[in-house]
Amino acid sequence: MKMKNSYLVILLFLAMVFGAILTYAGIEILAEDEVKQDDTAKEPIVTTDEEKKALLEATLGKNEFSKIQQAYTIIQENYLEDVDQQQLIEGAIQGMLNSLDDPHSVYMDLETVEQFNDSIESSFEGIGAEVNMEEGVVTIVAPIKGSPAEEAGLKPKDQILSVDGESLEGLDLYEAVAKIRGEKGSVVDLEIRRPGVSETMIVEVVRDDIPLETIYSSTKTVDGKKTGVIQITSFSQDTAADFNKALQELEADNIEGLIIDVRGNPGGLFTSVEEILENFIPEDQPYVLIEQKNGEKIRYFSGTKEKKDYPIAVLTNNGSASASEILAAAMKEAGYDVIGEQSYGKGTVQKTIPMNDGSNIKITIYKWLTPSGEWIDEKGVAPTVEAKQPDFFYTTPINVEEPLKYNMAEDQISNAQIMLQGIGYKTGRTDGYFSKETEEAVKAFQQENGLTVTGEIDKLTAEKLQQQVLEAARDEENDLQMKKALEILY
Known part of the structure; x- marks a missing residue:
């Protein structure tokens, strides 16, 4: 390989890295003030290989990025077989994220971004389960209500070891998800390891369309009292608006109490849970604390003057994660009962940042804490009233x-x-x-x-x-x- 090509790829790689950093910084700064661009700034003009080499040495020689260029050159010039340049670049990005030892910080290539966007927008085809990577193993956070995964009896904390006999070991989360998903009507055999069960099992799941309806409301009358029930299956873009509409309809129906059911809810958009909590947490009490990288804690308050004039309870189980836990913790510390089982235990917030070529990095940017300052990561939110199912x-x-x-x-x-x-x-x-x-x-x-x-x-x-x-x-x-x-x- 000619040196010219190796330098070009490293320049592209650095452009991608710095582009992601600038994109992230721009999002944060633009929220506070206007950013002005100096149109007079010019790029240095370099034309020859020697000038490019000198520029790279001046830029890279002062920091550890020079090791990336060296590793790239060694692989390209010495490895037994031809290696795709893009594969090396994406492998380097993936390697940096893997080194964080954070299952929630991941790289998504163009194909994965497309799948990710499909699953957010309306519906997708698959088994219908939120999954996470825990200690290198694909782990179910919760099956979606009414999904094939729920029908097949999959549970939170189930570990997926193989798909149709093919091991998932060594794959990243999105590579594994691509194998689990598939066309409606197709059958997939999942090898499952369940905590507390000595032997693995094969679970057959028939894939289907997975709609993203997230709010289900109903009423129950017990001892003459009408109680509203709102089940939230995840927190997506329209969840807060749908919740508020359901709550208004239930209140118009003269409910005397409310149960918010987030059992099996794997979480979702932080803004959705914020808008829902605006209904119930009084303005003098924070509903969540966000801890930034520098340790600074920011308190979030609602604009609600006072609590509802009817009793409210929240239902949780070990499939209630992330945004569900923010809701449960806020309601618990505001004096409402949380009933059921200990929640999942995910206490971080992620942000998806686009890169120049359309790929994404989803990266952990904050810890979230309960209003009293407790970090529930890997612990969960304990119920005020414990209740188990049969x-x-x-x-x-x-x-x-x-x-x-x-x-x-x-x-x-x-x-x-x-x-x-x-x-x-x-x-x-x-x-x-x-x-x-x-x-x-x-x-x-x-x-x-x-x-x-x-x-x-x-x-x-x-x-x-x-x-x-x-x-x-x-x-x-x-x-x-x-x-x-x-x-x-x-």
């Missing part, structure tokens, strides 16, 4: 290679026993030993569901059992967390 809510899909039958003992049998008991069949035990009583419970289940009565759990029986468990989990009668919220609200 045990069968936490079961896993059953992988059947060989039928499970009498006198066997393993974790999957324990899982099946908890499922059967949850939908009304008496197994006598849940310790994983396939007893005679468990066999009779399986026979009764098969009889009532038109299956061949064998007393063994084969693939068809396991699929039918999983289907009924999911239906039972959607039954409001089994939602113990919602029942607890309604119980303590008044």
Whole structure:
């Protein structure tokens, strides 16, 4: 390779890096004041290789960027096979971000940016789960309400190890997501490792269109009191406006209390949760603290004069993350009850910054703290009232290679026993030993569901059992967390 080309690529690389820095600085400065550009500033004119080399040495020799140029040259001149220049540049950017050891700071190439924008704007095709990279493993934050991921029984904290038998090890988050997503109607087999379960499992998911409707409202009347319920499944561009509209309609319907449900909500836009909190947090109390790089803390206040004149509670679980936790923490410290389980534990704010060629860097720019100054990262927000769902809510899909039958003992049998008991069949035990009583419970289940009565759990029986468990989990009668919220609200 000629030296001319190597210098050109390094110049392009530096232009991309400095372009990103200037873009970021411009966004921050323009929020406060007008930036004027000096049109008289001129670039130095260089024409020969020697002049370019001298300019580079004058620029790069004073700092560590010269190592990048040296590494690039070594690879191009010595590596066994040809290497694409763009691949090296993007690899260098990705390497810098990987060195931050922050799963939320990532590089998105042009293809990834397109996929990212599609998922934000209206709908996309895939399994419907928010994922994150934790300790190098793709981890589910939460399945989206009504999505194929939820239908298949995927849970927060599930780790995705492989897709259709192909390991995700070594891939970045967006490379892994590209393999998980796919056309509507196509089937993907995900190898899942679930915390507390000794064996991995294969979960079959049928991809579908994933709409981004984020607000669901309803009313519940208990003991003559009408309670409004607003479920927020994520915080997107229209979420705050849709929430405010739903709240106005519920108040016009004369509700006497309100439950805000952010269970399984993986977060989203910070501005959306800000606008929602404006309804409930009085003006003399901050609803969040933002800690900047220099340690300075900025308090954010609402313009609300006083609280609503009806009681309010918030529902959370371990799939409530990021913006959901900002809402839960603010409401908790303002004196409202938070009911359910400890939240996910994501206490940082990211910003997506475009680069000159249309690619993006999503990078962590702030910590967010609760109004009292607590950082909940990797800890979560503790509920004021703990409430768990029935045990069968936490079961896993059953992988059947060989039928499970009498006198066997393993974790999957324990899982099946908890499922059967949850939908009304008496197994006598849940310790994983396939007893005679468990066999009779399986026979009764098969009889009532038109299956061949064998007393063994084969693939068809396991699929039918999983289907009924999911239906039972959607039954409001089994939602113990919602029942607890309604119980303590008044």
